[in-house]
Amino acid sequence: MGRELRVFMARSEGVTLPLWSGWQPCHLFSERFSLNPDNVPTQEAVMTIALHPIGYVRSPYKKQGDAPRQGRMSDTVSEIVIDPAYRDGLLGLDERKHLIILSWFDRADRSTLRAIPPHDTAEHGVFAIRSPDRPNPIAICLVDLLGIHDGVLRVRGLDAFDGTPVIDIKPYFADIDSPGEEKKSENR
Helix, strand or coil, rough: CCCCEEEEECCCEEEECCCCCCCCCCECCCCEEEECCCCCCCCCCEEEEEEEECCCECCCCCCCCCCCHHHHHHCCCCEEECCCCCCHHCHHHCCEEEEEEEEEEECCCCCCEEEECCCCCCEEEEEEEECCCCCCCEEEEEEEEEEEECCCCECCCCCCCCCCCCEEECCCCCCHHCCCCCCCCCCC
């Protein structure tokens, strides 16, 4: 359980921290800052967020271009291997049909702030689109749960590369996770 992914707020010198054996290293960044009387960051203190991956993805997607633009657009089956230290947290999960998977896109370009999404010609800020490249590459994906066996979840619709760290799993509840408006997505 002592495995940790340290995420520092802001960008500066790149630091490589190997995670679990067999995983790709995760590139991390740090910058010293604090708040002045106007609540504006200044270069003095360090704010750190520590994430403890609960598992990793096994998928056929190995490199950029392999994964679908959105996981729900694919019937591909992947696996999420949960670390033994966190398997007790799976109790009752097999009663759910859909899950929200939060993962860390460790191969994303964290310097990207603008991009042109597919099916659009205009540039947008990354917070207005679903680009995997962003300052904090936390990915969210709604998947179908196909089964759980020995701490391994079989899911359909996950758009993560093989080896991607999984940082959390949440059950999907239509009554609270859907705004109730049946509007068509803007393909972003």
